[in-house]
Amino acid sequence: MDTRDTTVSPRQRIVEAAVELLESGGPEAVSTRAVAAAAGMQAPAIYRLFGDKEGLLEAVAEHGYAEFLAGKRAQLDPAPQNAVEDLRHGWDLVVEFGITRPALFAVMDRATGRGADAAHRAGLEILHGRIRRLAAGGWLRVSEELAAQIIQATGRGAVSTYNSTPPDRRDPELLTALREAMVGAVTRAEPALPVTETGPASAARALRAALSDGAGTLSPAERHLLGEWLNRLAADGGAPHA
Template identity: 30%
Template sequence: MADKPYHHGNLRAALLTAAEAELTEAGVEGFSLRSVARRAGVSHAAPKHHFGDTAGLLTALAAEGFRAFVAAQTAREAQAGDGAAEKLMASGLGYVDFACARPALFRLIFTSRRIDESSDELVDAGSAAYMHLANGVMAMGGREGDIAAFWATAHGLAELMMSGRLAQIADLPEGERDAALGTILRRAMP
């Protein structure tokens, strides 16, 4: 049986999509380039050729994860009022939305030791995510400590929601859930 060719359409996007599916199913410990290639329907050499090694692919996936993370916050902000407080609240809700919708990717970007933290792409994407949050806090007149307080609160809520520790909030209808999370986030706002 001949190997599958690795050239098709947008290989990078196909590999990153397959990589997230593999990460979600197998976790970072069970993650393998061969499984990603199989999921993407390409030769086993394609991921290595494109990303170098497992760390290279996970790093690229983490950078994409940070961009998707900001997009989730921005999508929530687009539905909010025009005020800085409304935008920041929406950003915090988008933070939690992303974590609950894509927990494996959320954990990869924030806790994995299998990514190359010196990668320019990852540093740029992570910095943009931090600045998005920081700018929202600063728009309300906040300072560095306020950024840390809001970040810690949003991140803590995301972790608690993902782990099922806030079932009393998670099980509420969406509007009530957002209001309950918003009450907590508001306490950390400048």
């Protein structure tokens, strides 16, 4: 007797079957024939709904991002008291997901560069929100864009290194060390004063972060011009230009 939930769409059944095969048997287990059989459908349905196997893997990645984002939002503090600790918490969530669900994380990571879906973009917005809070508090030591790149690169690197290490040689201290290296690269030991000995870069970053959620007294053209000035100051500390 077929006990599958008939309220689930064929597309969702196929994606869930692919995820289950991926996590139980690795990438080699995710053939179109095996996925179709696990979903109780014919193989042509996969091609009709996803185009090809790569399209199916893209949908698996979207499913993974949506699942991760749901868990992340459940643990999200909308107004954290400590922006640096919030950064640590967010990094830990990503890494924990990556080491507990390595096969799915690998597919998600592989898909990151191609047509990011809504869940992935929403996750990035949470990351950039954390970075803006760091900037507004004077904690950020690099540009917001570079901070995002460092945070993402160290998270992916931590997951990749940990998962590729033989289980009997894995040391959780590696993850802690990489996280703290990331925090040290992105943030200051103490929040910067509005103007530092190297110029007004920290003040520009803080003001840019504060204005990112809106500045009603400025016109769009004024905000654009101010943004250009703040970006230049934040990038080079306000060194004079010829």
